[in-house]
Amino acid sequence: xTAAYIEDFKSLSxxxxxxxxxxxxxxxxxxxxxxxxxxxxxPRNEDWHFTSVAPISEAVFNPLRSEAGRIAxxxxxxxxxxxxxWPRLVFVNGRYHVGLSTLNMPGAKxxxxxxxxxxxxxxxxxxxxxxxxxxxxxxxRAFTALNAALMVDGAVVIIPAGxxxxxxxxxxxxxxxxxxxxxxxxxxxxxxxxxxxxxVIESYVSLGDSHYFTNAVTEVSVEAGATLTHYxxxxxxxxxxxxxxxxxxxxxxxxxxxxxxATGAALSRTxxxxxxxxxxxxxxxxxxxxADDEQHVDHQTNIVHAQPNCFSREIYKGILSGSAHGVFNxxxxxxxxxxxxxxxQTNNNLLLSEHARIDTKPQLEIYADDxxxxxxxxxxxxxxxxxFYMKSRGVSADKATRLLTYAFAADVxxxxxVEAVRAELERATLERFTGASTAE
Amino acid sequence: xxxxxxxYAKAGDRDILRGISLSVAAGEVHAIMGPNxxxxxxxxxxxxxNPAYEVTGGSASFNGKDLLSLPxxxxxxxxxxxxxxxxxxxxxxxxxxxxxxxFNSIRQARGExxxxxxxxxxxxxxxxxxxxxxIEMLSRSVNMGFSGGEKKRNEILQMAVLEPKxxxxxxxxxxxxxxxxxxxxNGVNTLKRPDNATIVVTHYQRLLNYIVPDYVHVxxxxxxxxxxxxxxxxxxxxxxYDWLVEPQGALA
Ligand SMILES: Nc1ncnc2c1ncn2[C@@H]1O[C@H](COP(=O)(O)OP(=O)(O)OP(=O)(O)O)[C@@H](O)[C@H]1O
Ligand SMILES: [Mg+2]
Numbered sequence: 001x002t003a004a005y006i007e008d009f010k011s012l013s014x015x016x017x018x019x020x021x022x023x024x025x026x027x028x029x030x031x032x033x034x035x036x037x038x039x040x041x042x043p044r045n046e047d048w049h050f051t052s053v054a055p056i057s058e059a060v061f062n063p064l065r066s067e068a069g070r071i072a073x074x075x076x077x078x079x080x081x082x083x084x085x086w087p088r089l090v091f092v093n094g095r096y097h098v099g100l101s102t103l104n105m106p107g108a109k110x111x112x113x114x115x116x117x118x119x120x121x122x123x124x125x126x127x128x129x130x131x132x133x134x135x136x137x138x139x140x141r142a143f144t145a146l147n148a149a150l151m152v153d154g155a156v157v158i159i160p161a162g163x164x165x166x167x168x169x170x171x172x173x174x175x176x177x178x179x180x181x182x183x184x185x186x187x188x189x190x191x192x193x194x195x196x197x198x199x200v201i202e203s204y205v206s207l208g209d210s211h212y213f214t215n216a217v218t219e220v221s222v223e224a225g226a227t228l229t230h231y232x233x234x235x236x237x238x239x240x241x242x243x244x245x246x247x248x249x250x251x252x253x254x255x256x257x258x259x260x261x262a263t264g265a266a267l268s269r270t271x272x273x274x275x276x277x278x279x280x281x282x283x284x285x286x287x288x289x290x291a292d293d294e295q296h297v298d299h300q301t302n303i304v305h306a307q308p309n310c311f312s313r314e315i316y317k318g319i320l321s322g323s324a325h326g327v328f329n330x331x332x333x334x335x336x337x338x339x340x341x342x343x344x345q346t347n348n349n350l351l352l353s354e355h356a357r358i359d360t361k362p363q364l365e366i367y368a369d370d371x372x373x374x375x376x377x378x379x380x381x382x383x384x385x386x387x388f389y390m391k392s393r394g395v396s397a398d399k400a401t402r403l404l405t406y407a408f409a410a411d412v413x414x415x416x417x418v419e420a421v422r423a424e425l426e427r428a429t430l431e432r433f434t435g436a437s438t439a440e
Numbered sequence: 441x442x443x444x445x446x447x448y449a450k451a452g453d454r455d456i457l458r459g460i461s462l463s464v465a466a467g468e469v470h471a472i473m474g475p476n477x478x479x480x481x482x483x484x485x486x487x488x489x490n491p492a493y494e495v496t497g498g499s500a501s502f503n504g505k506d507l508l509s510l511p512x513x514x515x516x517x518x519x520x521x522x523x524x525x526x527x528x529x530x531x532x533x534x535x536x537x538x539x540x541x542x543f544n545s546i547r548q549a550r551g552e553x554x555x556x557x558x559x560x561x562x563x564x565x566x567x568x569x570x571x572x573x574x575i576e577m578l579s580r581s582v583n584m585g586f587s588g589g590e591k592k593r594n595e596i597l598q599m600a601v602l603e604p605k606x607x608x609x610x611x612x613x614x615x616x617x618x619x620x621x622x623x624x625x626n627g628v629n630t631l632k633r634p635d636n637a638t639i640v641v642t643h644y645q646r647l648l649n650y651i652v653p654d655y656v657h658v659x660x661x662x663x664x665x666x667x668x669x670x671x672x673x674x675x676x677x678x679x680x681y682d683w684l685v686e687p688q689g690a691l692a
Pocket of ligand 2: 480481525
């Protein structure tokens with residue numbers, strides 16, 4: 001329903017957005033024009049070959065723009081990793097929620113800024129102008145174009161040069177029953193200043209089993225010498241739709257450490273793209289996806305080695321049960337000048353049922369000659385001998401399956417450095433395979 | 441305690457066990473010997489419930505229960521333990537967690553309370569001593585990177601922890617140096633009680649110097665071709681199997 005979004009753009013332009021600065025109106029106009037020209041991607045588009053977005057394009061989702069009312073803080077407890085004191089910015093149904101967010105950010109004196117985009121656009125438009133759309137080009141990406149046209153809120157995180165954050169900054173995107181049949185186009189902007197060190201966590205979670213669509217874009221600048229750890233945790237309603245693109249740009253000697261944990265929605269697509277635009281950078285992109293029943297979970301990563309002497313490490317694991325469909329497409333692109341590139345990519349998948357399916361596609365494009373790049377993908381089932389061995393020691397079939405499944409995922413979860421997050425995701429993974437094949 | 445009657449089993453299209461009968465009473469030690477490929481491992485794997493084998497005839501009862509109708513975990517919970525000829529490696533599952541899961545699963549099945557990790561560690565210390573294993577082995581993944589001898593000791597450790605009624609030891613002596621052999625044999629003998637029984641599969645009479653069998657059986661081409669007392673093992677050591685085993689073609 002391309003037309004519905006164009007209508008939405010018109011109503012947004014004539015209402016709130018009419019007072020916006022010209023540069024922003026230009027961003028929106030360019031977005032909607034590109035979206036109108038591109039339409040939703042079809043499986044003929046190489047990047048969408050294994051994922052049909054028909055359930056999104058054929059449905060009507062209404063814009064979610066109103067702020068939620070009072071919500072008890074304890075509502076967030078299941079999603080805070082037991083760390084209620086971590087600074088956080090909370091969005092409910094696509095809009096910033098003051099009541100659930102941390103107001104006095106630690107580090108504010110040193111220049112750490114964590115604010116909602118809606119406020120930044122109004123109060124500090126120059127700041128927004130310098131960041132918005134600078135890293136995520138619209139190009140021929142339909143969902144990014146749509147996001148540019150219709151975004152109203154999101155998180156802005158600015159980590160000043162030299163700042164080292166002792167605790168992670170948690171961005172929570174919560175959807176509840178009021179999100180039903182709605183869509184939010186979230187735009188997050190993260191700036192990690194020179195030689196800073198911080199962790200930012202994006203959690204996409206639901207209360208209940210609403211049917212809604214999240215179309216998020218996160219732009220990330222990792223300045224020279226900075227280390228940014230960026231986790232995305234997506235645990236949404238089994239009826240939700242989720243498309244999220246993370247674009248990172250890395251300057252000289254920076255490190256970008258990403259983890260994507262996805263137990264999905266009805267359909268989720270996560271794009272994680274990083275551009276190693278300076279020498280001596282490192283990128284670590286790890287992830288774990290688990291899907292059951294009719295769920296569809298798709299990850300696309302793209303690591304662009306644009307400069308010499310950089311490394312990239314990537315391990316993605318997938319566990320698919322029921323009739324779930326997983327997709328992994330890992331691109332690594334090495335420019336002609338990017339000599340001494342050291343890249344390693346692995347994607348391992350475990351199929352727990354006859355009807356589960358995975359499409360995995362590594363794509364290496366290497367135009368430099370002095371590089372070391374490897375990749376490997378596997379698809380397997382649980383080891384029958386290991387299952388029998390455990391059962392022969394009295395361990396129930398169910399527990400043996402659970403333990404072996406967990407063991408499959410354990411090493412990639414171990415790469416999560418923040419202990420509270422690791423422990424919670426380990427627990428969630430172990431729990432997931434309790435009892436019948438249905439999810440949590 | 442164990443009553444096997446005219447047992448037939450196959451793997452895929454291949455008939456392996458062709459009419460095995462064996463009766464084991466509490467307190468007894470039976471040794472099973474026989475040429476490579478004769479079906480010794482198949483027999484004990486079938487008793488433990490390996491789904492790779494299909495039972496095509498006969499029966500096996502354990503303390504009056506129809507063993508063959510139970511899933512593998514219930515056989516273990518009933519007190520059957522198989523020390524594998526080739527212990528399985530399980531990456532990502534620690535030996536300690538595995539042992540505790542097994543121990544607690546068996547306790548639960550008996551209606552007993554689970555044991556918490558700390559109490560279990562105390563219990564483990566004595567068991568580790570018995571097989572002369574370092575506690576460090578508990579934090580490693582099950583059998584991963586263990587030497588051949590360490591894997592065999594780990595099997596006996598599991599047996600010591602689970603205290604089975606019927607222990608099936610499949611070539612637990614193979615690949616052990618003489619000290620390790622003594623340790624393993626000592627472990628088995630320590631765990632021996634009047635109300636439990638042991639079947640040892642071995643190629644070597646030397647093990648039987650330590651674990652003294654009441655009966656020795658020879659398995660060839662899927663059948664028991666001879667049974668006797670411990671002197672049969674000495675005779676086999678001297679004469680080999682040829683005098684007992686007909687060429688396979690003659691059986692077909
Ligand atoms: N899962 C299986 N599938 C096919 N054939 C099998 C399988 N397991 C065993 N066999 C075959 O059955 C025969 C008996 O094997 P088994 O392992 O029981 O012998 P064994 O007496 O234990 O030999 P060894 O002394 O070498 O350990 C062999 O020929 C073997 O190749
Ligand atoms: Mg054998």
